[in-house]
Structures are given as structure tokens and as C-alpha cells.
Amino acid sequence: MAVTTTGEGRRDRRKRQTRATLSTTALRMVAEHGLDHVTVDEISEAAGVSPRTFFNYFTSKDEAVIGDAVVDEERLVARLAAVGAEVPAVATLRTAFAELVEDVQADRELWCLRMRVVERNPALLSRLVTIGVRNERTITAAVAARLGLPEDHDYPALVAAVTGAALRTCLGQWARGDGARPLTTLVDEAFAALAAGLPEPRTARDPSQPPALSDPGGLSHNQS
Amino acid sequence: MAVTTTGEGRRDRRKRQTRATLSTTALRMVAEHGLDHVTVDEISEAAGVSPRTFFNYFTSKDEAVIGDAVVDEERLVARLAAVGAEVPAVATLRTAFAELVEDVQADRELWCLRMRVVERNPALLSRLVTIGVRNERTITAAVAARLGLPEDHDYPALVAAVTGAALRTCLGQWARGDGARPLTTLVDEAFAALAAGLPEPRTARDPSQPPALSDPGGLSHNQS
């Protein structure tokens, strides 16, 4: 009557809470005992709900562990459209990913653990990549439209797949380093390397910089 | 007694036969009815063996459908080592993949169907990618060793992931076109594009693009 709290209602809030609890407990338990040494029953019990309820929130055990790492299609497309047509596709995608990257970085703790768990359980990686591929299709279509290329042209698909792969490895490296180096930097470097045709870095015996490109700033580093 | 057939024995031959039958029936049935509308029991029965035997050959239903698309690690590493150190990493990987590419192309029929099935069943894509990632690690290590870089350097992982992704999309395009354009060509073009920094192809209505790299033949377009 008087106030609707946040227009969300207590019920919805509780749902969000339950979902979050379920997800994080799943992640933690799997991180500790391994994916196939933790049952849904155990997770649910630890989260204080029935196993049946677990499946009301997630369609699979994997999904609970991985979380909803799905990119918002509309947003992504909007981002792509927002960049001037004269900017090359790779650079455009990098800025389009900026938002996602920052989200991940904001939840550093969570994502580091998540990536580590994924690394130990290839089955989860599959699930993660599957999501990535779904996004890939969106990106492919968007890039094709942007460049005025036919839907089935090789180029958009290639760019989408390749940038996606780059992003994935950055995520991995970032988590492996426990988030010490900012993810944004890693992504910048990777995309710069891509745009430069993957030149080989100088070898160890050559006293130089570690990264592939000495000038990552060459690519847009400002946000939005 | 008299003849040992091929030094393989009847037993082994029969095993290979059973395995092949099981695999192809699985693929065909799934192609027709969808992955989750075909049970292991049905597949086994169609293949004339018990369900239990099915799992003696494959660890999962997915595996039977996808097949053993695993790259021979040793061979791959040997290939990498065989290319002169002065050749850039991307080009080196392209030649290292040549063998695999030809194998796939030799079984065109099978692989086209397989890829089409995978496209319709994202769950299978997972399994396929899992294999790809296992290979990725091998490649990462090999590239690192080749370049004298530390094991955890960004570059090898990036190159491995990116080339793997490129290969994957080529496979997809190839199957989508029913193998009309040779896979080798597609891979050549993709790797050339990678080495050139993914320049955008000219659009139909905008021929004013700088001649950065509209000609994929710029890089090795001849075989080996």
C-alpha cells in the first residue's frame, strides 16, 4: 500500500537471495571437493532448500556453478552500433566488450574462483564455451550487418570466434594471476596483438618487455 | 592358423567393426531424431549389442556421436618442431594443422553430417570444444617451448586459442557449404586473415577501403 519497498516486492527479493545462495554454495563446494564429488542433494541441503527447488532455479548442476555468464544481446548490439563505422571491427568489439570486462572485474573474487574451478573441471568449461558460442552467433550477425556483408560470409564468423577466444584466454590468464594485472589491460594487449597479426614477442634472451605489444594504449582505453 | 589376416586378428577387427557401427548408428539416429530423443538403449539395439556393451566402447552417448576427433599430440608437436624457427608462429601452426585438415576432408561425408548435428545440438558442441581445449594446452606448451617463452606467458595461450577458434569456424563454414569449397582453402584464408590483423574485406557498396588486405592470397595460398 504505502511503499512497495523497491517495486520489487519481498518475494522477488527472497528469490534473488535463494538463487544467489544456491549458486555460491554450489561454486564453493565444487571448488573444494570437485564437481563429481558433490551432489545436487548436498548443495541444496547446504543452501537450505529441497533438491526439487534447486532445479526450479537451475536447469543443471553445471549452470548453478557457472552462473549466468550470458551477455545481454541487446546491449552488445547497441554497443557495436554506437561505434563509428570507420573504426575497424576488432577495435569495435574491444570497446563492445568493455562493459562485460568491467562487470567481471568488479566481482574479482567470484570470477577468479569460478575460473579456477572451470580449469579443474573440463566439463564445466564446455558449458562455459557453449554460452560463449551462443554469444558468438549474436556477434557474428551484428558484425555482418555492420559491414554490410552477407550473413554467411566467412569474415564475421571468424572475427567473432577469434575475439571470443581471445577474451576467454584473457579471463584465464587473469584468474591464474589472481587478478593482479587488471583484466582490461590484458584484453587491450590481446586485442592489440590480434590487430597486429599476432606478431611474436621478443624472446627471453632479448632484454625487452614481456607483453606482445609495447604500446597497448594505441587502442582506445577510455570507457564509453 | 594358416593366415593371420592382417596381423590384427579377427577379434580386433570385429571390435573395430562394432565400434564403427555403434558410432555411425548413433550419429545417424541423432541426426534424424535429435540428441535427447534417442536413448542409448535404442542405439545399442539398432547396433545389435546390449546397452552395457555400448558403454564398454564409449564413456558417454556424446562421445559415440562425436567420434574420436582427438588430435595426436606427438604428431602435432613433431610437426611444430619440423618447421624452421624463423617462420612465424601462426604460419607454423597452419602447416601443423594440415594433416588434420586433410584427414577431415577425406571423410567429408561423415564430418559434414557430424558438424551439422553438432550445430543442432549445442550440448555436443561442448564435448567437441573440450577436445579442442585439450589440444589447446598441448599447442600452448609447444609454442611456448618453440619461442623460448615462459610457460605462463600470454602469447602462446593466445595464439593457441585463436588459431583453434579459427579452425573451428572454418570447419563450420565448410560443413555449412557441404564441403563445396575445399577446407584447405578456407583454412588458408582464415590464417592469412589472422596474420594480417583481421582486416575488413571490402563491402559491396564501399570499394573505397584501403587495400590493406583484400587479397588473402598474400599469404601462402599454395599448399605446403
Place this chain on the structure above:
DNA sequence: AACTACGTTGCAGTCCCTGCAAGTTTGCTC
């Protein structure tokens, strides 16, 4: 206070996959 829509739960059931303990075939030896 009654009503309703929605979230939770238990239950039954299907399917995937595994270990174990047979039974059966194959290849080899005498």
C-alpha cells in the same frame, strides 16, 4: 478474513553411466 497467485516440496519415473559378477567367445597350445 478470505482469496489467489506463486514458490516450495515430495513423489514417481526416465535416463545416463558404473562396478561387479557372471556367461560366452576367441585364439592359442598341446
Place this chain on the structure above:
DNA sequence: GAGCAAACTTGCAGGGACTGCAACGTAGTT
């Protein structure tokens, strides 16, 4: 060819993921 051992097949029992259904309880509404 008889016998033997290894290897292959199979049935059985069982655990765990996941789903549809129907009953139950509770939050929000009137």
C-alpha cells in the same frame, strides 16, 4: 580336437541428474 586362458559381452543392482505432476503453504491483494 580337447583344453585353457584371456578377452569380450551381458545382466543386474545402484547412484545420481533431471522432469512432470499434484499437493501444500505462504506472501500479497481485496
